[in-house]
Amino acid sequence: MGGVVDSTGDAAAEPLLEVRGLSKIFGTLKACDSIDLEIRRGEIHALLGENGAGKSTLVKMLFGALEPTAGTIRWKGQEVAIRSPGEARRLGIGMVFQHFSLFDALTAAENIILSLDDPAPVSAVAARARELSRAYGLPLDPQAHVGDLSVGERQRIEIIRCLLQDPELIILDEPTSVLTPQEADKLFDTLETLRSEGRSILYISHRLEEVKRLCDRATVLRGGRVVGHSDPRRETAASLARMMVGGDVPVVVRDKPAATREALLEVRGLNRKAGHPFAVSLSEIELTVHAGEILGVAGVAGNGQGELFEAISGEALQESADTVRICGHAAGRHDITGRRLMGAAFVPEERLGHAAAPFMTLTQNLLLSRYRTDARAFLGRLGIIRNAVVASAAKRVSTAMDVRKGSEDPEATALSGGNLQKFVIGRELDRQPRVLVVNQPTWGVDAGAAARIRQALVDLAKGGSAVLVISQDLDELFEICDAIAVMHGGRLSTPVPIAEATYEKIGLLMGGARPEATSGLPLEETV
Numbered sequence: 001m002g003g004v005v006d007s008t009g010d011a012a013a014e015p016l017l018e019v020r021g022l023s024k025i026f027g028t029l030k031a032c033d034s035i036d037l038e039i040r041r042g043e044i045h046a047l048l049g050e051n052g053a054g055k056s057t058l059v060k061m062l063f064g065a066l067e068p069t070a071g072t073i074r075w076k077g078q079e080v081a082i083r084s085p086g087e088a089r090r091l092g093i094g095m096v097f098q099h100f101s102l103f104d105a106l107t108a109a110e111n112i113i114l115s116l117d118d119p120a121p122v123s124a125v126a127a128r129a130r131e132l133s134r135a136y137g138l139p140l141d142p143q144a145h146v147g148d149l150s151v152g153e154r155q156r157i158e159i160i161r162c163l164l165q166d167p168e169l170i171i172l173d174e175p176t177s178v179l180t181p182q183e184a185d186k187l188f189d190t191l192e193t194l195r196s197e198g199r200s201i202l203y204i205s206h207r208l209e210e211v212k213r214l215c216d217r218a219t220v221l222r223g224g225r226v227v228g229h230s231d232p233r234r235e236t237a238a239s240l241a242r243m244m245v246g247g248d249v250p251v252v253v254r255d256k257p258a259a260t261r262e263a264l265l266e267v268r269g270l271n272r273k274a275g276h277p278f279a280v281s282l283s284e285i286e287l288t289v290h291a292g293e294i295l296g297v298a299g300v301a302g303n304g305q306g307e308l309f310e311a312i313s314g315e316a317l318q319e320s321a322d323t324v325r326i327c328g329h330a331a332g333r334h335d336i337t338g339r340r341l342m343g344a345a346f347v348p349e350e351r352l353g354h355a356a357a358p359f360m361t362l363t364q365n366l367l368l369s370r371y372r373t374d375a376r377a378f379l380g381r382l383g384i385i386r387n388a389v390v391a392s393a394a395k396r397v398s399t400a401m402d403v404r405k406g407s408e409d410p411e412a413t414a415l416s417g418g419n420l421q422k423f424v425i426g427r428e429l430d431r432q433p434r435v436l437v438v439n440q441p442t443w444g445v446d447a448g449a450a451a452r453i454r455q456a457l458v459d460l461a462k463g464g465s466a467v468l469v470i471s472q473d474l475d476e477l478f479e480i481c482d483a484i485a486v487m488h489g490g491r492l493s494t495p496v497p498i499a500e501a502t503y504e505k506i507g508l509l510m511g512g513a514r515p516e517a518t519s520g521l522p523l524e525e526t527v
């Protein structure tokens, strides 16, 4: 690729990007408050901060997606006004967002073309995408439809479309939150290759271990201000977390599980044909979650976790009503509302667009998901919306989950990613569901907020509910679950009780060790 910075000579000495006094005010909220930041050539620079600290706002200003209220940006020594993402790309700044902006019905190559400032034929773009995919270790089929791809695969499209513009600075917002440990390792290799070419990377992540491993320098934001710079390699994950939240991060407290034998969620012989060529078929899935229990489902992305969630939540119906039972009711022929009315709650993986309507307020979103289950409270006997009741429920959720927001009732899209996640989970927990099924509960959530969400799941189970957690974060599953089952190729292993689970054992199952042969067996017998 051309355009790589010469890291010798005078140009190398001056920062690639220099930000002075950059501020962004939304209404009365100073999302970024007089930020100073310098990015050198060929460095991976971490941008750290708890949810709502102002990281996304800052990088959106650098990428021309938001106009600063005050301050200056210098690019290679020249003051610039970056008025649009197109201008940012022309300067050499690329960005991979936390929420992908891809069209499901189009192929990877077609999506890439849409973002190009100079349109090119599909075949040429597909060929170039293949080339980049090989060069940077980012496997991708340019002809695949985005709707059929896992989140990890979608991210690769975003990265490749960013690389096609030959950027000198690449901004990555929470890139590993959707990846398995192995996928994340591959991404780190890619990033190290980019650094060795003299490109710079501004790296936002809540995963402090990976920041220590990968990043050369870190800038920490709190409440919109820079509160420190550090060399992450000299810090511990705990010391970085303290710098971010301004205090110690809470530890999840798990009393001895109070599981009973009352089965609240049962799945029997669930088979589901793949709906399209890239989807995963589900095969003979069996699971039971008892009252008081948290069952974890681990797995590499794209092994059927999304399809399992759809089948259990009622987004996809089963042929037989008995395939899914919720609180003793045959639920297989009921849709998501029907299953909610049986006492279940569901939190899908994608919070913006799926779990929450972006341009509706938090209160409207709460009403949208709960107007049937909470009809009496929210609509009353006459079926008229009781705005004050709904608004007070939204407020209760925000307080319980410590949702930080700029105004009383903002649109979902105005919340930072982690804060929206806290709201979506809190909205469901507020109903005290007897069964909760949640897919990736702490995606993009900072350490303090993740602990809060995990504690809430633990407390829900402690109160006698059954919780099914689908997660790619093994640390999370080990922290809160009573047992972990693994999805691989559309099959679910027998759950491994937490006392017998090790990272190696679960890792082997994730890699495809015989699922049926694992329960309680020593490691050697599972391969």
Ligand SMILES: Nc1ncnc2c1ncn2[C@@H]1O[C@H](COP(=O)(O)OP(=O)(O)OP(=O)(O)O)[C@@H](O)[C@H]1O
Pocket (backbone or CB within 6 Å): 026, 029, 031, 049, 050, 051, 052, 053, 054, 055, 056, 057, 058, 404, 405, 406, 410, 413, 414, 415, 416, 417, 418, 419, 444, 446
């Ligand atoms: N368009 C907007 N309108 C109003 N307020 C906004 C808007 N975008 C962000 N905010 C507010 O600005 C603050 C900073 O949000 P930002 O998304 O930059 O945080 P963040 O550090 O990226 O958080 P996260 O780690 O959760 O993604 C938050 O309080 C957020 O609610």
